[in-house]
Amino acid sequence: MLEAPFNIKQLLPSHQWSVGLRWVAKPMLLPRLGGVYILLMHLQESTHIILPKLGATTLKSGYYFYVGSANGVAGLAIKVSRHWLNKQDAGQKTTVDYLREHMTMQGAWVIPDTAHTTLACDVASAFSQSKCEVIKDSNGGDCHCDSHIFYIEDK
Numbered sequence: 001m002l003e004a005p006f007n008i009k010q011l012l013p014s015h016q017w018s019v020g021l022r023w024v025a026k027p028m029l030l031p032r033l034g035g036v037y038i039l040l041m042h043l044q045e046s047t048h049i050i051l052p053k054l055g056a057t058t059l060k061s062g063y064y065f066y067v068g069s070a071n072g073v074a075g076l077a078i079k080v081s082r083h084w085l086n087k088q089d090a091g092q093k094t095t096v097d098y099l100r101e102h103m104t105m106q107g108a109w110v111i112p113d114t115a116h117t118t119l120a121c122d123v124a125s126a127f128s129q130s131k132c133e134v135i136k137d138s139n140g141g142d143c144h145c146d147s148h149i150f151y152i153e154d155k
């Protein structure tokens, strides 16, 4: 999918986007920079899955967004391609890892910006004020957001 299926600026009008925001359609095009990313995944058919802490959940078909940050050197290339290729970090699987196993990657928006340490949470907050639904996230701990995972139905 070379074009993003959504205009993210229209979807989240409450967020002030950095000029560096861009859509990436292939993992090899990810920038070797740190920053914030928004994964876009698609679920073809509604699916019953068991998530850590949240238990049995039915996911509706449609699009799922995950907002994350990757601050190391080449962080965006390393971390986003790991999601893209469905390779998990060593350690505990997170909710987005479970979702990713059932979904197809459509692409990602990246914001190469490591100066604003709250940027990922600011983007998540803009999602929670949008028409997207919040998907309860089990990963709480390092921030106070309800979630960094959001859903919108197929257009």
Ligand SMILES: [Zn+2]
Residues within 6 Å of the ligand: 120, 121, 124, 143, 144, 145, 147, 148
């Ligand atoms: Zn947050």
